[in-house]
Amino acid sequence: MQVLGKNVLVLKQKAEYQGLIYGVNSEDNTKGKVMNLGHDVTLLKLGDIILLNWNKAKNVSGELWVVSEDEVVAVFEDD
Numbered sequence: 001m002q003v004l005g006k007n008v009l010v011l012k013q014k015a016e017y018q019g020l021i022y023g024v025n026s027e028d029n030t031k032g033k034v035m036n037l038g039h040d041v042t043l044l045k046l047g048d049i050i051l052l053n054w055n056k057a058k059n060v061s062g063e064l065w066v067v068s069e070d071e072v073v074a075v076f077e078d079d
Contacts, residue, residue: 001036003066008044009036010052012063030054031076032065041069049076 003009010032034048044050051074057067 001060003036003038005038006040006069007038007066008034008041008050008069008072009060010050010057010065010067011035012065013049035064038069043069044072044075050074051076 001009013031013033032050032052034044034046034050037044037046050072052067053071053073054065054067056071057065059065
């Protein structure tokens, strides 16, 4: 799949914790891995682990989502 413009193809990562935490929406805290980039994306690279606004993402298939680069909130640094 080729992603266009400022869009990013993201693989949703499994949550690192389980259970109920009052006041925390685990969906909003789920990380994603960048799998493909549109040609206008400037701040991300393939393989980046990101935190994004999942409410703005569009599901493509299973755990694959497309979202605009503008909806990425953070990029996690390598350990």
